[in-house]
Amino acid sequence: MSFNKYGFEEVEYDIYHQQFAAPFLIDGNTANNRYFLHEAQQTHIYGVNNALLELLGDGLTLLSAVSFAKEADHFFRYGVMRRLRMIDSSFKSFQTIVPPNRILPLSQDQSDRACRDLNAIYIDLLGLLDNYAWVAVYQTGSAPTRAAGPMSIGLFKPAFKAEVAFQPLIAAMKEFDDWEKDVKTRRNPAVHRMPLYVPSAALTPEDVSEFERIEAQISRALHAQEFEKLTSLRDSQQRIGTLIPKFLHDPDEPVMDIYPTVPADIGQAIKIGRIMQSFLREQGTQ
Template structure:
């Protein structure tokens, strides 16, 4: 099996950058370049949305067309399908609030919502990979591998790679091992330590002064019981500064670009899903003819 049979190009940001940004970039024209880079990022998002929909549709088709073992079907139906839908829902919710070209600061409600979505995506990404691994093991693995402890099996661990029926596909999946190690640096703190976070706004020194000015006016309005002034003042204060499309765990740790990192990570999941579902389709056909 070769990579090109899975149609990977559409989920790669570089493809969209070459088409929608690179030809239009002008040295020294930051506004122009920012516009076309945002165009490439937005088109990348559209492709990820379409690719997720195609993967979910193919997964639904598998459930009706493939002869699964009982345990493989259970993992696929209640693990793979649920996580695919949750990733799709969380990503759509996230992008509706933070498109690539947004500069307006986030409200507290918006901040809470996208942080929830972001953490859910990264927790579900690795959970989905494990669901795929176990579905493949239960469909075509040996009894010894099927009896392994839950944490002993994933797409990149030795028991999965060594399994005779899984090895050709496991060898293809090794191309994603470095990415899986990288994505763990985003997922593991979210699950076990500090959750992922998108700062609502970046403030310049002048912005800080303006915020303090509004805080003073709000305090005066409260003291004078001029409550009708509070909401307009709070609204003006909430729009001070600008949104930087970054996310992080620890304020003292690494800061990552939302775009293209988030959709790129989902794109890697789509690639792996296509490979895994192709394996299940092939082995389902074999099972149906036996």
């Protein structure tokens, strides 16, 4: 089996780090290093955005180029394509709220939207892989595989891997085995236990004191019915602290870096999508 690896390099963070950060990092110069790391992270985001749009375009072409079985067409059209668009929308929304170089705290509304987008991304990433699996099963799988229960079908599940027709595909997908296990540590708790969360800000002791000082001013303004002061005071209060680009499920569990983790996870799904769509195109034109 041959498959299209176009789009593989532009979703790999290491490529951008080597080009836009590594040559300019200086030991002990935190401000300089932060700037160039942010440049690498932002350029990585652009690469992932472009690769995702390319995959969407390829999917549209595939719908007209391949004679899909009815069920396969259903899962590709309403599963794969919808999820790709949803991931694209959620990621673009997320990156506008939390770009790599942001240091200002998130407002409550921004925090809510960032959390919504982040959870949607991870839920749809695993859903996308399942949709690809069902397209392949209905398009080229054997009758026993098509008859397997819904929970038995997935690109990395035994029933799928046992299908004779998928053996060349399974070999091409082997490099993603570790990533699939890793990404589930971010996705599964969001579905079954606690949603992913982006803390709005990190506060130093001095920040806490300033927050409490302004809170006391807000209370006095309310008591005195000086409502014209409230907007300015609350704006000042919301600017206290520094955004730390991390995300987590549970405050008692380890935190994760937003960048490059989130775009890198989307990038791995894009690479899998390239393999799957190349497989489906090849099978559909034999």
